[in-house]
Each structure stands twice: as C-alpha cells, then as structure tokens.
Amino acid sequence: MFRKLMEQFDRAMGRGVIDDEFYEELEDALIQADTAYPVVTDILADLRRQIRDEKITDPESIKARLQQAISDRFGQKKAVGLDVNDEGPTLWVFVGVNGVGKTTTIAKVAAMLKRKGFSVLLAAGDTFRAAAIDQLDTWAQRVGCEIVKNQPGSDSGAVIFDAVQAAKARKIDFVLADTAGRQHSKEQLMSELAKIRRIAEKSLERAPDEVLLVLDANTGQNAINQAEAFLRTAQVTGLVLTKLDGTARGGALIGVYDKFNVPIKLIGVGEKLEDLKDFKPDQFAAQLFS
Ligand SMILES: Nc1nc2c(ncn2[C@@H]2O[C@H](COP(=O)(O)OP(=O)(O)OP(=O)(O)O)[C@@H](O)[C@H]2O)c(=O)[nH]1
Ligand SMILES: [Mg+2]
Structure with missing residues (x-):
C-alpha cells in the first residue's frame, strides 16, 4: 500500500542527510497516500523527536521509527472480534x-x-x-x-x-x-x-x-x-x-x-x-x- 512512500523514503535517505528537505519529502509521500494533514504532522513530529533525541542516523533504524510512528496512529491496539449473541440469531x-x-x-x-x-x-x-x-x-x-x-x-x-x-x-x-x-x-x-x-x-x-x-x-x-x-x-x-x-x-x-x-x-x-x-x-x- 505504501510502496511509493517507501520508495520516496529510500530516495530521501539516499541523499545522505537528514535535513528539512528530507522531512518535506516524507510529508509529500504521506500526503500522496491520502494521510490527513494533522496525522502527517504528528507522525513527522514523532520521527523528528526520536531522531534528535536518540541521535539516530542509519536508514534502517529511521525506517523502523517511521513505521512505528505510523502504526502508533492506528490507536486500536488489537483485533476486535464481532459481537455474537449466544441465544441466536x-x-x-x-x-x-x-x-x-x-x-x-x-x-x-x-x-x-x-x-x-x-x-x-x-x-x-x-x-x-x-x-x-x-x-x-x-x-x-x-x-x-x-x-x-x-x-x-x-x-x-x-x-x-x-x-x-x-x-x-x-x-x-x-x-x-x-x-x-x-x-x-x-x-x-x-x-x-x-x-x-x-x-x-x-x-x-x-x-x-x-x-x-x-x-x-x-x-x-x-x-x-x-x-x-x-x-x-x-x-x-x-x-x-x-x-x-x-x-x-x-x-x-x-x-x-x-x-x-x-x-x-x-x-x-x-x-x-x-x-x-x-x-x-x-x-x-x-x-x-x-
Ligand atoms: N479488489 C477488490 N474488489 C472488491 C473488494 N470488495 C468488493 N470488491 C468489488 O467491488 C465491486 C462492488 O462490490 P459490491 O459488493 O457490489 O458493492 P456494494 O457496496 O454492495 O454496492 P451497491 O450494492 O451498488 O451499493 C465489485 O466489483 C466487487 O467485486 C475487495 O476487497 N477488493
Ligand atoms: Mg450491494
């Protein structure tokens, strides 16, 4: 689903620097995938904070943090079953x-x-x-x-x-x-x-x-x-x-x-x-x- 997002991520990483342009490219990719703007802002703020605080530089760790930041936004932590009535129907x-x-x-x-x-x-x-x-x-x-x-x-x-x-x-x-x-x-x-x-x-x-x-x-x-x-x-x-x-x-x-x-x-x-x-x-x- 986000193959394009990941392609854009790899391209942005390929430049070797994590600067504003890097975040802008990620922002574009998320918006193209139809993510709501406030959610995009949240995801990127999360990512920026982690990269800064933990001084992460290698692409794989950054990718993992981005994935985590996205999955955190699902809010719903586990599978929720469908309600069944025992007496039926x-x-x-x-x-x-x-x-x-x-x-x-x-x-x-x-x-x-x-x-x-x-x-x-x-x-x-x-x-x-x-x-x-x-x-x-x-x-x-x-x-x-x-x-x-x-x-x-x-x-x-x-x-x-x-x-x-x-x-x-x-x-x-x-x-x-x-x-x-x-x-x-x-x-x-x-x-x-x-x-x-x-x-x-x-x-x-x-x-x-x-x-x-x-x-x-x-x-x-x-x-x-x-x-x-x-x-x-x-x-x-x-x-x-x-x-x-x-x-x-x-x-x-x-x-x-x-x-x-x-x-x-x-x-x-x-x-x-x-x-x-x-x-x-x-x-x-x-x-x-x-
Ligand atoms: N690729 C794909 N197609 C799906 C999926 N679910 C439904 N479709 C297709 O979407 C089209 C519409 O599906 P329907 O089940 O008729 O949709 P509906 O909501 O009942 O439509 P109405 O009765 O007209 O309101 C059909 O061609 C389905 O085969 C899915 O998960 N993936
Ligand atoms: Mg129908």
Missing part, C-alpha cells in the same frame, strides 16, 4: 455508500461463518435495484446458505424483519443483512437506515449485534466524510475496509480509530470469497511497508 447489518463492497463482504462473511460450521441466512435488504437482489441470491447459492428476499421496490426493513423471524423459526445462527447504498439523496439514505434499524430491533427484540460500515480504501479522505455521516445516524459498531489490495491511498485509514473511536473489524483484500481478514493493527502496519 445474531444479526449483523452492513451499511455504506454504493459500490464500496457491502454485498461482496456479506458473501465473504457468510462463507467464513459456514466454514466454521454455523448456519447463515442472508437478508436481501437492498430492495432498491432488482440486480442487487439477484447478486445476493447468486452469492447465497454459491456459499450454500439461505436467503430471504422480496420484490424490488419493496420495504427494506420488512425484508430484514422477515429474515430475523425466519432465522428464529429455523434456528439459524446468523442473519447478514444487505442494505442499499444508493438513494436519491443522502438524507433519504440515512432516514431509511434509521428505519431499518428500528424494525430490525423490533424483530430481534434487541439492538443488532453489529452495524458494520463498509468503506472503500480507495476513496481516501472521502471515506472519512462518509464515516462521519453514517456514524451520526446509523449507530455503527465497526468498520470494514475493502479493496485494500491494490490501493495507494490507504493513508486515510491512519488515525480513523482516533477520530471516531470505532474499531476496524474486517478487511477485504480481493474479490474472491476467501479475500477477507480480521484487522490486526500491528500486522497491518508492518504490511504497509512490504
């Missing part, structure tokens, strides 16, 4: 703007749960487009799990209500609810999500166990703006970051936990069913540079 609702990877992530999560031996039911809550229902249906067949769906244009909350009822009746462990990412306006999308949540709560007789906001890592700082809007209205409990394979703009993720205090729970690293991982901050930070 567990309901996880997936929200996010269109195209970020909600439906694909649901398929991946369903496959992961099936591998662990759980029963899974998908709720085709994106009733906005016929193609969205078909897409989820195809995944349900491929993964080998059940699905509750209705006609395009039908009420999304009602589909999720029915899905939870069906899961209760059939003693299914997990309900994964898809939602529409596209509405005519953002206000409409947000009020729809608030409504879905109320109906889901009624059916479940408690809050959904997770409301997962799916963010596309390629959208850079715009992902932060999206998070702001969804966190305000949808009571998000965790983030899923998709498309971390082949993005050069993942810097926006640094500092996201500090900003919102919502943990990153899962990451998507490709389009296939198995391309889903738990988010492990240390491992993730290390990978940024490899």
Whole structure:
C-alpha cells in the first residue's frame, strides 16, 4: 500500500542527510497516500523527536521509527472480534455508500461463518435495484446458505424483519443483512437506515449485534466524510475496509480509530470469497511497508 512512500523514503535517505528537505519529502509521500494533514504532522513530529533525541542516523533504524510512528496512529491496539449473541440469531447489518463492497463482504462473511460450521441466512435488504437482489441470491447459492428476499421496490426493513423471524423459526445462527447504498439523496439514505434499524430491533427484540460500515480504501479522505455521516445516524459498531489490495491511498485509514473511536473489524483484500481478514493493527502496519 505504501510502496511509493517507501520508495520516496529510500530516495530521501539516499541523499545522505537528514535535513528539512528530507522531512518535506516524507510529508509529500504521506500526503500522496491520502494521510490527513494533522496525522502527517504528528507522525513527522514523532520521527523528528526520536531522531534528535536518540541521535539516530542509519536508514534502517529511521525506517523502523517511521513505521512505528505510523502504526502508533492506528490507536486500536488489537483485533476486535464481532459481537455474537449466544441465544441466536445474531444479526449483523452492513451499511455504506454504493459500490464500496457491502454485498461482496456479506458473501465473504457468510462463507467464513459456514466454514466454521454455523448456519447463515442472508437478508436481501437492498430492495432498491432488482440486480442487487439477484447478486445476493447468486452469492447465497454459491456459499450454500439461505436467503430471504422480496420484490424490488419493496420495504427494506420488512425484508430484514422477515429474515430475523425466519432465522428464529429455523434456528439459524446468523442473519447478514444487505442494505442499499444508493438513494436519491443522502438524507433519504440515512432516514431509511434509521428505519431499518428500528424494525430490525423490533424483530430481534434487541439492538443488532453489529452495524458494520463498509468503506472503500480507495476513496481516501472521502471515506472519512462518509464515516462521519453514517456514524451520526446509523449507530455503527465497526468498520470494514475493502479493496485494500491494490490501493495507494490507504493513508486515510491512519488515525480513523482516533477520530471516531470505532474499531476496524474486517478487511477485504480481493474479490474472491476467501479475500477477507480480521484487522490486526500491528500486522497491518508492518504490511504497509512490504
Ligand atoms: N479488489 C477488490 N474488489 C472488491 C473488494 N470488495 C468488493 N470488491 C468489488 O467491488 C465491486 C462492488 O462490490 P459490491 O459488493 O457490489 O458493492 P456494494 O457496496 O454492495 O454496492 P451497491 O450494492 O451498488 O451499493 C465489485 O466489483 C466487487 O467485486 C475487495 O476487497 N477488493
Ligand atoms: Mg450491494
């Protein structure tokens, strides 16, 4: 993800002096990776202090300090699991703007749960487009799990209500609810999500166990703006970051936990069913540079 950052680091180091120009080059590299400016300032202040105090001069030690300064900004120190209800069914609702990877992530999560031996039911809550229902249906067949769906244009909350009822009746462990990412306006999308949540709560007789906001890592700082809007209205409990394979703009993720205090729970690293991982901050930070 930060291969370019590291290339620029090596180039800056290659000049053999650690001067203002060196820090400016690092600053440029971090900004190009879409790191928020206050976070860049923090990282570089940290690095400067360490280089000065410890009188570090060799490139490898400086690189290690830079990596540490970046991983420190993740705030979230360890992997955070997803909430499961022992009495079942567990309901996880997936929200996010269109195209970020909600439906694909649901398929991946369903496959992961099936591998662990759980029963899974998908709720085709994106009733906005016929193609969205078909897409989820195809995944349900491929993964080998059940699905509750209705006609395009039908009420999304009602589909999720029915899905939870069906899961209760059939003693299914997990309900994964898809939602529409596209509405005519953002206000409409947000009020729809608030409504879905109320109906889901009624059916479940408690809050959904997770409301997962799916963010596309390629959208850079715009992902932060999206998070702001969804966190305000949808009571998000965790983030899923998709498309971390082949993005050069993942810097926006640094500092996201500090900003919102919502943990990153899962990451998507490709389009296939198995391309889903738990988010492990240390491992993730290390990978940024490899
Ligand atoms: N490379 C890559 N592609 C992904 C990943 N996750 C999803 N995609 C792709 O992103 C595109 C959109 O994914 P969807 O799952 O349909 O996104 P969505 O949020 O459900 O979109 P809407 O239903 O239109 O709101 C698809 O082509 C997916 O294959 C990922 O982790 N990596
Ligand atoms: Mg979708």
